[in-house]
Amino acid sequence: MTVTIYHNPACGTSRNALAMIRATGAEPVVVEYLKTPPTRAELLDLVRRMGVPLRDVLRRKGTPYDALGLGDPSLPDDALLDAVEAHPVLINRPMVATPKGVRLCRPSEAVLDLLDSPLPADFTKEDGERVPARRA
Template sequence: MSDFNIFHNPRCSKSRQTLALLQENGIEPNIIEYIKEAPSKNQLKSIIKMLDVEPREIMRKNEAEYKAAGLNDESLSKEQQIALMVEYPKVIERPIVFTKDKAAVGRPPENVLVLLK
């Protein structure tokens, strides 16, 4: 089993490009189709901490679910935001590549190369 994981959406070109870039560098990550298999709250909290971002910074604000889920409400706590991201995983930015102690968002795909060092 690989030390690398990718929150992947096969329908997304950036996600496919990031996966191909990892493979070109000899990495066969564990592929997590996060829309089908949503991350747990703890897993998402861990990734947010590794990325050193606020939950809202890794949300896809143009997804219909973002507004439908009420994620545009600025008064939501971090806990509430994370819970809604788990409930509506389509709003999570993609792709996210992570190991046990590092993570990177693959936008652009080359961002994940820092994890290979």
Template sequence: MTVRIFHNHRCSKSRATLTLLEERGISCDVINYLETPPSAAELEKLLDMLGMTPRELMRKGEAEYTELGLDDPSLDDTALIAAMASHPRLIERPIVVANGKAALGRPPEAVLSIL
């Protein structure tokens, strides 16, 4: 089983999720998504696997959210996904992908349902 985690080492939830997986003997492909952000196409796929809308996956407390005017309700999904691809800090984390499914590690134990 290949498990990928879109990880930010500065995020406590992301670190806790990675630790949880490692403690269960699960080896992960760790993607530091701030350095290697997912493309818009990959974000669309992740959103589909998560069953979430782009706005639900956005970190609304980040400065970029306000600076880019992303609180504008008239923005469509394409614009929001493009913003996340260009400004990966806007992406909620961590995202774990396994078995053709994805889960957001909030709380970290939520990812166990896809393993």
């Protein structure tokens, strides 16, 4: 199974999702999207596969979202995509894509629903929270 994670190594949720993927035995394709952002077409495909509006994958906290006026619901997707191209930090993370689907994995354990292999043992997140093992 090919697993791709759109990852920000500065984000604890993203680091936890990546660690959970690896704990199941999978080695994902890691796309550090701040260094290598997805193209407009790739981002639109991910959003389409998630079945959510583009706006739902935009991050507000710690980004220029408000300063750019992106909260205006009348803005078309092309304007949102222009903003994302100029500021990839607007992409929320981590997004994970597998043959089972695409999901914004917040909380990080949401990634487990996209994987073939279960989490083999209790997993402890960076903050000390335990995620129980999940069996297939």
